[in-house]
Amino acid sequence: MQNPEICREIVRQLWPFLDGALPDDLQARVSDHLAGCVNCRSHYDFERAFLEAVRASSNFGDEFEPLRARVLAALAAEGMSIP
Numbered sequence: 001m002q003n004p005e006i007c008r009e010i011v012r013q014l015w016p017f018l019d020g021a022l023p024d025d026l027q028a029r030v031s032d033h034l035a036g037c038v039n040c041r042s043h044y045d046f047e048r049a050f051l052e053a054v055r056a057s058s059n060f061g062d063e064f065e066p067l068r069a070r071v072l073a074a075l076a077a078e079g080m081s082i083p
């Protein structure tokens with residue numbers, strides 16, 4: 001049974017974690033937590049797949065730009081940002 005307070009904190013760190021933007025100790029803490037928490041792991045899998053899709057879309061031509069803009073706008077509405 002995971003402490004929901006800790007899970008909330010971990011989920012908040014997922015975007016910077018995926019970017020490798022966290023300090024090493026936090027990066028390790030999130031990584032350890034994900035290894036043992038199915039709930040946070042599902043958030044992580046979703047966000048990682050999402051991020052990869054967004055990044056992949058930037059490798060295509062301008063025809064994908066409207067989609068990318070919509071995805072980024074949707075993320076911004078959720079309070080998230082992709083550097």
Ligand SMILES: [Zn+2]
Nearest residue numbers: 002007037040
């Ligand atoms: Zn958790």
